[in-house]
Amino acid sequence: MKVLALAGYDSFFNAARLIAPYFEKLGATVDYALVKARRRKQISHEQLNELGLGNKVQYVDIKDYCESGEILKFDIVLSCLEGLSTRRLFHYLSSYGERRPYVICVYPGLILRYDYDGFAARAPADQLWLNCQRDLDNYTKMCEAYEVDASNSRLFGNVSLLEKIERTPNASDTGPIVFFEQAIIPRYYVERKYLVDKLCDLASRHPRRRFLVKARAAGSKATLHRSWYPIEDLFDEKIRLEGSIPSNISLTEQSAGQLLAEAAHCITVSSTVAIEAIHANVPTTIVRDFGAHDDYGLQYFYGSGLLKSLSEIQIGKHLKVDENWLSKYTCSPYSNLSLIDSVKKDYKRKRDIQSSLRCQIGQELQEEISSYGQEYILSRKYMSKENWLSRLMRNLKKI
Known part of the structure; x- marks a missing residue:
């Protein structure tokens, strides 16, 4: 079983690093990749060394990595990505159907804001590991509202708690x-x-x-x-x-x-x-x-x-x-490590990505703006105010 951990920033890599040993105990190999998410630096070599990853990390463009078929070498993708990279991942994986890897989405920290934006981006995941009961309840409510199957959600717990703190006496x-x-x-x-x-x-x-x-x-x-x-x-x-x-x-x-x-x-x-x-x-x-x-x-x-x-x-x-x-807003992952064992049994059963996308954008609206290109939709440029050039181009298309 080959696992690919995808991350873009330090706390995201930390989450992957903490989970990886439990997959390795099952006999899996775990590779790490830094997903390019912006032009400026996302993580330093110093930070990677502090995480114990050093030279273990490859640098990838998610579009190129998926379209080249490189990602198909893996059975499981542990996705520790922010929203835009997550949307791109599922878009480029969807064309592979059942041949694609099994995708598990994980949050590196607390969901403090934009809860539903994040849930919608991750709804296509085969498994979505959530931090606490509050997050699980909110995700389920969202899925019910959009008539999307919420059975991919799991209560895992706060990933960072996997790093044990040994208190100093006194x-x-x-x-x-x-x-x-x-x-x-x-x-x-x-x-x-x-x-x-x-x-x-x-x-x-x-x-x-x-x-x-x-x-x-x-x-x-x-x-x-x-x-x-x-x-x-x-x-x-x-x-x-x-x-x-x-x-x-x-x-x-x-x-x-x-x-x-x-x-x-x-x-x-x-x-x-x-x-x-x-x-x-x-x-x-x-x-x-x-x-x-x-x-x-x-x-x-x-x-x-x-x-x-x-x-x-x-x-x-x-x-x-x-x-x-405490019981509603936090959860220890040590109570739910059996989830990782279950992945070994479930990873060949893939979720239909397309059926979950309506949480992000309605099908008719997507068709309406499809002429602007897929990246326009994935990056949500349609949700920003048009500049004069955009308005000019839009009006020229009507001529």
């Missing part, structure tokens, strides 16, 4: 307080400057505690989302304008796993790391200072009992997570 009493930054949450300068100021205030209030700030990506590292105002630059700006920052706060390049092993407290806005911290019994606070905005994903944590403003955080006083929220 970490809760003596470890650092760690803030896990996100590249675009919050997004804007005023918000991010406020974040840095408040983190420094928090460190000043607790001068005997060590505070670490884990940037989502620093230096030459790349991520799916690029920050407009990198947090390390904002700390430098504060030092330049004010002369200093508290001596007990600093940035760190340690991995999230290393930090959670040692942390006395985890603070974040809406990072997937929060789920890892909760399951590792690390006291956790979700920062609510930036308001209720869908793009920031804080709604995922409503009902968790973990939301506080940065000024309200009291180090040493831990918030208790709501058990009902």
Whole structure:
């Protein structure tokens, strides 16, 4: 059994890396491929080395890789891709019918926003592994609305929990307080400057505690989302304008796993790391200072009992997570590893890709705009405002 893990960014490769050993235990071989998804850098060699993948990764264009037939060498595709690459994958695989590989789609992190866009893109998968019961319920509702078979969905759990955290003795009493930054949450300068100021205030209030700030990506590292105002630059700006920052706060390049092993407290806005911290019994606070905005994903944590403003955080006083929220919004994959065993039995039974596409776009609308080309539809250019040249070309076609 040959498995191909497709990914485009660091967290996506991390998900593939964590799942791969369980396929290998079944006797499968696992290859890795980086799918070209944009012109600028998607991942650095440093990041690949940190993931232990090094030179194991081949670089592919999904269109060329599928049309050349190279992808047919594999029995299973483990797709850890963002939406556009996922839509392209199923489009180019559909022409092969039963000869195509069996496709499993996996989410690398929490589904914080655009839930249904993501579900629709992945609906053609032979299996769609979801993070929690909430995601499973929402996917099922979508499929029912579009009269699409939802039986391909599986409750797998949060993939990142496959990386076990071994807590350091006395970490809760003596470890650092760690803030896990996100590249675009919050997004804007005023918000991010406020974040840095408040983190420094928090460190000043607790001068005997060590505070670490884990940037989502620093230096030459790349991520799916690029920050407009990198947090390390904002700390430098504060030092330049004010002369200093508290001596007990600093940035760190340690991995999230290393930090959670040692942390006395985890603070974040809406990072997937929060789920890892909760399951590792690390006291956790979700920062609510930036308001209720869908793009920031804080709604995922409503009902968790973990939301506080940065000024309200009291180090040493831990918030208790709501058990009902925990059971609906998180799930340990260790309870569902039998799914991987079942793939060995099921991988020759393929789902009809075309029947699931109506979740993405209605057949009649697709036919209406088909003259613009398939890439126009896959990349959803029809959902953007026309420029003058597009309008001119459209009107010329009517002549």
